[in-house]
Amino acid sequence: MTVPRSTLRLQFHRGFTFDDAAKHVDYFAALGISHLYASPVTTAEPGSTHGYDTVDYTQVSAECGGEAGLRRLVDKLRAHSMGLVVDMVPNHMGVSGSGNAWWLDILEWGRHSAYARHFDVDWHSPDPALRGKVLLPTLGAPYGDELAAGRIALDFAADSGRFCIGYGPHVFPVCPTDYAAILQSAERADLSALAERFNGLTTQPTDQPRAAEGRDELREFVAQSGRAAIDVVLQAYAPDDPVTRDRLHRLIERQHFRLAWWRTASDEVNWRRFFDISTLAGVRVERPEVFDAVHALVFRLYHEGMLDGLRIDHIDGLAEPREYCQRLRQRLTELRDTAPYVVVEKILGRGEPLRDDWPVDGTTGYDFMNDVGALLHDPAGAEPLARTWTELTGRSPRFADEAVAARRKILVENLPAELDRAARALHRIARDSLTTRDFTFTTLRRVLTELVVHFPVYRIYPQNGLRSATDNLYFEQALAGARAALSRADHAVLERVNAWLGGSAEDMPGARPGAPQQPAQNGMPPSHAGSSRRSAQTLFSQLTAPVAAKAIEDTACYRYGRLLSRNEVGSDPGEFALSVERFHAGNLERSQRFPHTLLATATHDHKRGEDVRARLAVLSEIAEDWGATLRAWSTLNAPHRRALDGKPVGSVGQDTGQGFGQDRSDAWAPGPAAEAMLYQTLVGCWPPELQPDDEAGIRKLAERVAQWQLKALREAKLQTNWLAPDEAYEAGCRDFLFDILAPQRRDGFLKELFAFVARIGRAGVLNSLQQTLLRLASPGIPDLYQGTELWDFSLVDPDNRRPVDFAKRVAWLAQTPPSEFLPGWRDGRVKLAVVQRVLALRAHLPELLSQSTYLPLVVRGAHASNVIAFARRHGNAWAVVVASRLAAGLLGDDGDLPMVDPVQWADTAVEVPSDLSARALFDWLSPAAPKVDENGLLYLRDALAAMPIAMLVEDGVPRG
Incomplete structure (x- = not known):
């Protein structure tokens, strides 16, 4: 496996292309980066600034430079022995424009489209107006108003020979089964002759090639004869006359889509969206043919050696994350001799593990960002800050209260259609059993609502229809919250829903009345019942995940303001601080379970820059x-x-x-x-x-x-x-x-x-340097977000995606120890120097910070609580990491340096392993060489004499 030493995330778009990045590869290499980590490179909606609205998985984005530009970038990287990790978006596609051929095909052919099963569309909606149709909540006003205003019209695309419904920049293809009637409406012999090509046409796949031939003839006819004849046709459907407008309306009603006001989406959308975004449609990547189509390009690029790894976006949106990861790993391994590097974007709750049966190298680093961020906070401040917040605002001091209210609001206002779909899946199960057939849809929806509202993490991951012990740990919390919120009359229904959602292999739906009972096999349900349960479990999981994201990250975090530094993606603002011991425990777990996971403190999704939070x-x-x-x-x-x-x-x-x-x-x-x-x-x-x-x-x-x-x-x-x-x-x-x-x-x-x-600025910088060093030296792969090697005082996007002044960073690279830049800390060069210096150590002694043992170190003395220390050991090589923390009270009002006066440390010392007793340690960040005394004590007055942080190295090499 090609494991990165360090990664640097870049956001590509037409304003910053692959060739633009190639110009800075020399800088990235000098900084110490081993792999660039790119935003999605597949073709996205025109003008996309982020790339997550993919419209074509098979082509590299032309706006970013196309495949040729990507190859030039990779060639430049390879010349510096660097690699490339790319972001992959298997969960959803952009469907707002006219660039997504898969989506347009299902609008044209409906359930008989070759791509009908690529998207998660409910073709059997309980709404008669949506059966066999796709809701298109695109209109800026109610349908009738837009139709009467003439903003919806029949149009003709001369380049493809297609009739379509146009609405502003939107294009919705008309099914070819209507072409005969459309052409005949002009009452012209030449067009009537063309109409014959479409007579008797059906939507069946066997008829679709005939439609393509007819469109070709139509295209040729217009190319040779001009648009005059077609304009006559279009006039017969003109929206400015009541008669022709009615004809247009009836044509639209026959299509495989229903045009609707954008406000209908939350209540009526019949296809899975990304969260509540109606311009992003969920993709059924769990289907083998869809998986192959979605990954064809990245598999080819990986096989050709252009890619070294993948970052998988929003893994929790997939129906089967475990199976997806297993299939992805297997396919990538088959393509190259070396194992691929794969990390997943996964939001983990406190104590929630990344599943061992996912064959990935770790997460994209939100868990570390949460840990190191909480470590910077003084737990003593939690209660007075909460009290102040409540006194000033009248809002609850508890984040959990805001979270529950936000979840309920999101379900009611933003995702009611998704809630209905999951409730219908449970209702179908109920109807299959004599004992539950009287469970009403309304009751099941009410019970489901409370489970989702009280669900503490993103989702469950049942296997063979059953929840794991880890799943149950969180599901039981949801059950307890739901029981407390529901009336006793609903408790029996709640328990049955618990069983259907993976809580029991015993309590299975029976057959319908009059049908023979099917015995369970090996403790598992009959196949149709098992399929229904798995469908319900998937819909439940694909509901709890977006509710968590929208309610916590995008609602409650903007309502609760005890201290905004804890309101971050991947964090629980209710958890105010983290002890040194728990931080060490998290690092130990990562070192043992996922030693190559990414370590992030800033991302393209962060709400506040890493130095704002510090x-x-x-x-x-x-x-x-x-x-x-x-x-x-x-x-x-x-x-x-x-x-x-x-x-x-x-x-x-x-x-x-x-x-x-x-x-x-x-x-x-x-x-x-x-x-x-x-x-x-x-x-x-x-x-x-x-x-x-x-x-x-x-x-x-x-x-x-x-x-x-x-x-x-x-x-x-x-x-x-x-x-x-x-x-x-x-x-x-x-x-x-x-x-x-x-x-x-x-x-x-x-x-x-x-x-x-100015009063808190020095303490903030001290926090920033502590956070930076811990990210660079903890177990895992340090990830930098573009530009954050200098101070990152950005806010939420688009502020955190502003252009980066790489020229300044290039000019400020130096071999000078970071301590030399501490007096001028305001310009950020000290942070850049720390990043450059520690990444250089990772290159100089790669195993020391990647394959080494992690040893938490005890600190004792007057200010032991103001220090965190640990060691990394590989063979005879050692690195001892020491950082000041919670030091605002030690800085005093005098002085301008963001560090504690060495005298202030008094008898505070780190207990180092006996192997280092009476040995000098060389500080990688300053000229200092503090010595461990004969008792194995490293005094802070020596270790932190030049910087508020230290990276003390003993590489085991004899010195003359």
Whole structure:
């Protein structure tokens, strides 16, 4: 297997192509990267900035440079002995435009399309209007309004000879079975002759080649005769006349799709989406022919040696993640002699293991990002910060309360169609048994709702229809929550649903009345019942996963603001801090189970940059002071609040009930919760070198924060949301932001904000350096996200996907020890130097940080709680990692360096293994060479004399 030493994630799009990346390969190599880690390279929707909306799995994206550009990039990488890992999206495809040939084919031919089973479409919808059809929730207004307004029309594509329904940029193919009637409507002999080619045509696969021949003739006819005849046809279906508009409507109604207002999607969509995004359709990659079609390109590229590994996106969206991983590993292994490197994007709950029967090398690193992020927080700050949050906002101090409310909201408003589909699957099982045939759909839906609302992780992974012990650990939590929420009358139904969803092999549906009973075999159900159960289990799993993502990451994390540094993808904001012991336990588990897993602290999906989170974590150490600061700033900026209609509060009469303080304490924009989150965001993302009198810099910051604020407000789904934006409220929030950051506030709020950031800035940098070193030195493969080798004060996308100034980074590469750059820490060079230096050690002694033993080290002395230390050992080579932590109280108010005065450490020391007693250790990050005393103690006053972190190396090589 080609295991990376380190990876660097790049986001490709037409503004940053493969050739653009190739220009920087020299830099990536000098930085110490062994493998680039690319966003999806397959063809996506035109203009895609991320590549996750694939429309053609068989072609490399032309916008990114095409296959030729990709080969040029790989050639450049190979010249530097580097490799390429690419992101793969097997779960869904983009279906919003006209570029997805598979999707267009099922719109044209319906259930008889060659691709009808490629997508997860329910062709047997209980809605008669959708049976055999695909709902297309594309229209900007109700169907009747759009039709009457003439925005829906029949069109003809001369290049393909196809009739289609056009709506703005959208193109929906008309089934060729209607071509005869369409052509005959012009009452022209030449067109009637062409119509004969389509008479008697059916949708059966055997008839489809005849339709293709007829389209070819039609295309040739138009090419030779011009469009005049076709324009006559189109006029017969013109939407501007009631008679022809009715004819157009009846034509549309005969198609294999139903055009609908976009608001119908949540309630009526009859195909699996990616989360609640109606422009991304779920792909049935569990089917062998679909698996082969989806992976044909990457398999070929891997076979040709262009790829070294894959990152699998959203593994929990697949029907059978285990089987998928097994099939993928097997196919890749067959293609090359070396084993492939494969990691999966998997969100793990605390204590939830990555399954051993998935033949992968680990995750994309969210679990490590969660661990190292929680390690930066002082547990003592949890209670006072929660109290402040509740006092200021009136919202619950517990994240779990927000999570349950958000799950319920997502099920009711965003994913009710998916909930209905899963409930129907359970209802079908119930109807198959005499004992459960009276379980109503409504009851089953109610029970299912509570199970999903209380489900604590993304999903279960039943095998042969039964849940594992690990599955049951989490399912029992959901059962307990559902029992508490449901009436006793529903408990019997809940227990039966528990059995159907993998809880029992005994309680199986019987045959229908009058049919002979089929005995179970080997304790397993009859085949039809087993199939029904597996279908229900899959639908349940494909419901809990998007509910978790949408409710936690995209809703509750924007509602709960105890401390935003814990509101991150893959994290549970209810878990405030992690002890050193538990961090070590996580590293030990990774070293033993998945030693090649990725270690991330920043991703293309993060909500706040790694250094934003590191700075905000300092607030956990000064919780009471931060609470007082929040209250003071809220009072200071109260005059800038807006009424909910966006007008200044002062212009609203207090006796009208429209202002604040009448019926609700938060009846103003932005409201106390959004305002408190805004202050945290400003503190967290303030650039280290920005001065309060820099009007252009402040304006640039305000624009970035305004972009974050709009997304945050809509994701919270309280006063406004994506489906029904309250634009007046949003404008009021934006005005509030720009008012408090206005130039005239430079001696008021801006001065106070700047002073507060300066106060915690050094502690934030110390956290950042600690986090960086732990990522680079812990068991696993360190992953860098583009540009984050310098300070990463980005916010949620698109802010975290801004262009990277690689020229600056190239210029700042140096062989100088990082400690030399510590005095100028504001420019970020010290972070770049740490990254470069430790990656150089990984190249110099590759086994030391990849195949070594992980040893947690004990720290003792006055400030033992302010240190984390561990050792890595391979043979005679050692590396001892030491980092300051929770050090805000030790930094003091004097000095400008983000490190504890060595004298402050007093008797604090690390107990090192006896093998290192009385030996000098050379610091990889500074000129220091601290010595372990004869008692095996490494004193912090020596180890951390030049930097707040240390990478002490003893390589076992005799020195003269």
